Amino acid sequence: xPSPYIPNTDQDCATMLRDIGAGSIDxxxxxxxxxxxxxxFHLPPPLTELELREKLNRxxxxxxxxxxxxxFLGAGYYRHFVPGVIGHITxxxxxxxxxxxxxxxxxxxxxxxxxxxQSLVCQLAGMEISNAGMYDGSSAAAEAALMAGRITGRKxxxxxxxxxxxxxxxxxxxxxxxxxxxHELPPDFKGMPNExxxxxxxxxxxxxxxxxxxxxxxxxxxAGALLVVIFDPISLGLxxxxxxxGADIAVAEGQPLGNPLNFGGPGLGIFTCRQEHLRxxxxxxxxxxxxxxxxxxxVLTMATREQHIRRERATSNICTNEALVALAAxxxxxxxxxxxxxxxxxxxxHKAHYTAEAISKLKGYSLAFKQPFFKEFVIRCPQSPxxxxxxxxxxxxxxxxDVSHLVDNGMLLCVTEMNSRxxxxxxxxxxxxx
Amino acid sequence: MKKNKHYLxxxxxxPGKVGCQLPELDVPAAELPPREKLRQELTLPEVSEAELVxxxxxxxxxxxxVDTGFYPLGSCTxxxxxxxxxxxxxxxxFQDIHPYQPADTVPGALQLMFELQELLAEITGLDxxxxxxxxxxxxxxxxxxxxxxxxxxxxxDRRRKILVPDSAHGTNPATAAMCGFEVKxxxxxxxxxxxxxxxxxxxxxxxxxxxxxxxxxxxxxDPRIAEISAIVxxxxxxxIGDGANLNSLLGKVKFGDLGFDxxxxxxxxxxxxxHGGGGPGSGPVCVKAGLADFLPSLLVAKDKKRYQFTSPPxxxxxxxxxxxxxxxxxxxxxxxxxxxxxxxxEVSENAVLNANYIKEKLKPYYHLPYDRTCMHEVxxxxxxxxxxxxxxxxxxxxxxxYGFHPPTVYFPQVVxxxxxxxxxxxxxxxxxxxxxxxxIEIAREAEQNPELLHHAPHNTPVRRLDEANAARKPNxxxxxx
Numbered sequence: 001x002p003s004p005y006i007p008n009t010d011q012d013c014a015t016m017l018r019d020i021g022a023g024s025i026d027x028x029x030x031x032x033x034x035x036x037x038x039x040x041f042h043l044p045p046p047l048t049e050l051e052l053r054e055k056l057n058r059x060x061x062x063x064x065x066x067x068x069x070x071x072f073l074g075a076g077y078y079r080h081f082v083p084g085v086i087g088h089i090t091x092x093x094x095x096x097x098x099x100x101x102x103x104x105x106x107x108x109x110x111x112x113x114x115x116x117x118q119s120l121v122c123q124l125a126g127m128e129i130s131n132a133g134m135y136d137g138s139s140a141a142a143e144a145a146l147m148a149g150r151i152t153g154r155k156x157x158x159x160x161x162x163x164x165x166x167x168x169x170x171x172x173x174x175x176x177x178x179x180x181x182x183h184e185l186p187p188d189f190k191g192m193p194n195e196x197x198x199x200x201x202x203x204x205x206x207x208x209x210x211x212x213x214x215x216x217x218x219x220x221x222x223a224g225a226l227l228v229v230i231f232d233p234i235s236l237g238l239x240x241x242x243x244x245x246g247a248d249i250a251v252a253e254g255q256p257l258g259n260p261l262n263f264g265g266p267g268l269g270i271f272t273c274r275q276e277h278l279r280x281x282x283x284x285x286x287x288x289x290x291x292x293x294x295x296x297x298x299v300l301t302m303a304t305r306e307q308h309i310r311r312e313r314a315t316s317n318i319c320t321n322e323a324l325v326a327l328a329a330x331x332x333x334x335x336x337x338x339x340x341x342x343x344x345x346x347x348x349x350h351k352a353h354y355t356a357e358a359i360s361k362l363k364g365y366s367l368a369f370k371q372p373f374f375k376e377f378v379i380r381c382p383q384s385p386x387x388x389x390x391x392x393x394x395x396x397x398x399x400x401x402d403v404s405h406l407v408d409n410g411m412l413l414c415v416t417e418m419n420s421r422x423x424x425x426x427x428x429x430x431x432x433x434x
Numbered sequence: 435m436k437k438n439k440h441y442l443x444x445x446x447x448x449p450g451k452v453g454c455q456l457p458e459l460d461v462p463a464a465e466l467p468p469r470e471k472l473r474q475e476l477t478l479p480e481v482s483e484a485e486l487v488x489x490x491x492x493x494x495x496x497x498x499x500v501d502t503g504f505y506p507l508g509s510c511t512x513x514x515x516x517x518x519x520x521x522x523x524x525x526x527x528f529q530d531i532h533p534y535q536p537a538d539t540v541p542g543a544l545q546l547m548f549e550l551q552e553l554l555a556e557i558t559g560l561d562x563x564x565x566x567x568x569x570x571x572x573x574x575x576x577x578x579x580x581x582x583x584x585x586x587x588x589x590x591d592r593r594r595k596i597l598v599p600d601s602a603h604g605t606n607p608a609t610a611a612m613c614g615f616e617v618k619x620x621x622x623x624x625x626x627x628x629x630x631x632x633x634x635x636x637x638x639x640x641x642x643x644x645x646x647x648x649x650x651x652x653x654x655x656d657p658r659i660a661e662i663s664a665i666v667x668x669x670x671x672x673x674i675g676d677g678a679n680l681n682s683l684l685g686k687v688k689f690g691d692l693g694f695d696x697x698x699x700x701x702x703x704x705x706x707x708x709h710g711g712g713g714p715g716s717g718p719v720c721v722k723a724g725l726a727d728f729l730p731s732l733l734v735a736k737d738k739k740r741y742q743f744t745s746p747p748x749x750x751x752x753x754x755x756x757x758x759x760x761x762x763x764x765x766x767x768x769x770x771x772x773x774x775x776x777x778x779x780e781v782s783e784n785a786v787l788n789a790n791y792i793k794e795k796l797k798p799y800y801h802l803p804y805d806r807t808c809m810h811e812v813x814x815x816x817x818x819x820x821x822x823x824x825x826x827x828x829x830x831x832x833x834x835x836y837g838f839h840p841p842t843v844y845f846p847q848v849v850x851x852x853x854x855x856x857x858x859x860x861x862x863x864x865x866x867x868x869x870x871x872x873x874i875e876i877a878r879e880a881e882q883n884p885e886l887l888h889h890a891p892h893n894t895p896v897r898r899l900d901e902a903n904a905a906r907k908p909n910x911x912x913x914x915x
Contacts, residue, residue: 007862031655046774060527062542097499100712109497110711119911135568138755173751177613264533264756266714289904297896307608317608320569324710335453353464
């Protein structure tokens, strides 16, 4: 059966081979030594669209899709409302079937969208400049640590122990290549390790609570280190942005800005910093300029930082990033506007507090921390969170993340605008009934 | 593409407009922190949904994708992306699942990942796969961190150099530097192959690995691949592949057979997942058994009939907070299943046929630095035209007037005024002929009317853009008060 994706007919192939002056397709592969050529591949037989849709639909239904469950799981990936308009815009194939916009005149659409993304993210984070995005929040945090190392010429990186443990691991992986030493500091730390390039804090932290970020900034800056902040973009609808409390580099997971969970990827690494550090910033960046007739236009710029120009002296090896996810974030921020984002943040805050209060009144449950929080909090449970989650599952509830290795019988719960009062009340009754 | 007056979001923002509604609060309000602990100001655009849609639709009409037309961007494998793969990735059971859900609530997703690991291992002829790298360059990072860990585990810390051919993608040397290696460049010889004398002299007890793109970025297969592999391995090094050019070998040749110890793939090139205007990608890394214990976490393992995430015993660590770009994996998995072994082979054969057809047809008009059979892409030089004052950039910009996306230009750097054309297998002979005709016409214009080319493009939404000024006075954002 001819393939729908290969338009050459047998006749075309014969004509083309004749024009090339080759007797057969095999002749075109002569540079490959014969023993390596046309070896057997043990792959499943091909299936048509009809068959694969059915097979994969069945496969997808084996998963507990969160549209059928009440979900209280967060810990870095969040279920927030995704306005329908976003999928229709990212579904325009002029965007999603384009490559990185190297030819600016044919790519004004995505270039302007990224310029608007950079602008919106700066407005949101209160930071001066942004790149076009990185892979995810954790790799953006790791790149921030490397960048702080380049700026300060130092090899020590201090990370608060309240930073997402997975982010700490990724910083460790990236840091190894540059021989960075990672120091974990307790939340009540008094000072920085000698010769630290940066202090990495998460606001709100992994457990959902607000850190004393101003104090962190003072201590870090006092020691000549940069402050790297990992923020929750939705929280900035209600709470102060990293730029207002002294962040030198601020990064985030951008998935909550208009993207589904997708089992954790694709996400989006938001990366912002102060203008003075532009030349050390990793990743692609779009700038505004004019064309030969004086019209406004957009181009990839400051490319002398990047791998395709600077090779081993580049600020990072990153090439492909998450442009389409950045486009979704752009549409999201524009659709929500300032009132929408504030409202989303308020809904999260009030619903999370309603949930926390109701659970803390249950016998055997308590809140693990006293500090103010945003949309996540840790409860101490009367038994292992893993067991509780198994029981909740039968009630069509996906419970919180088991953090019992960090807090005794601790469960990290997340509540967003997606959780209705009915769902929350179901969770509370289920916990009560245990 | 459309020329029209365009606006930025702040230009269409008016106080009081909204683009989305959220429900009323359905629980009692909690007490908010004191005002000084709250955000004082937040300025974002205020736009209605209809205006938002017009704004972004207008932007999309100023953009060129594979669905718009021929996109022969060399080294980028811009093939057609089947529409229904997008539908499958959006099934709620794939799209609306959380990476930290208990494993027994996502068996379908884990099975898909497990099988994709196996499929990619079979396609590359290697033993194990980690799907976690989120793009090709991150896959390279994983590869070279594994090289570093491997040599250290054998007490060979002194191997701190990575050999990189001069024709390599910029990500290769950049990745080596990120992993703390010193980069040693190996020149190409007159045939466009690796200079073996240089390889022999540089591959010593201080060298950790050779990173090699095969076929090379010149679109050429080096027939001495077995010899190269032997030189590297006999001297204690590893052969690390950049899988960017897998489209020419798909279903015909296995990297493992060629001697590669590790290869990173680009699902967003070879396996037909769209590029998204620059991402998301997915850059799985496949290795021989000797490197499998170092693979980045997480992997999916099968224990009896249960699938679960695991971490290799001496892993180089995590590269992201989840398990890679799952949404992209679903499309690549679908692609492999829809083609099967024979279908994959047809892909590489037609990709190579199309490239050689373009090569032969354009050879009389453009300088061909390496006049050999090419693989999936062909690299010309614009030096004939340059002699008449027409740069490769002018040729590229003029192609836009003919309605084609230009090829990759000025890469690889080893070719003067390089024009790198990769047609892919999804283009018809009619499209190739139309492109060839345009290229011939442009060669004629370069002789008869070079001025026309200097000022190209003429028919795009904007004319040639001032890149120098953009870099000199960076304007990287708008500001709204």
